[in-house]
Amino acid sequence: MLTIAHRLKTIIFYDQVLVLDGGAKKEFGSPAELIEAEDGHFRSLCAATGDLDALRAEAQAAAAARGA
Secondary structure: OOOOOOOOEEEHOOOOOOEEOOOOOEEEEHHHHHHOOOOHHHHHHHHHHOHHHHHHHHHHHHHHHHHH
């Protein structure tokens, strides 16, 4: 499934996320992995929402539910 999301909360429960910038691949991995990358593009997008901690908690909960 391909989803183009305008809200990160829409995809925070997905198994894998591909982050593109200008059509080029920036990052690929689970939201839980990507949100922990200190200098990551996905993390900076999450931080820009002002809701980084809530998004991190949701990503971690989804990963735990999948057994990841």
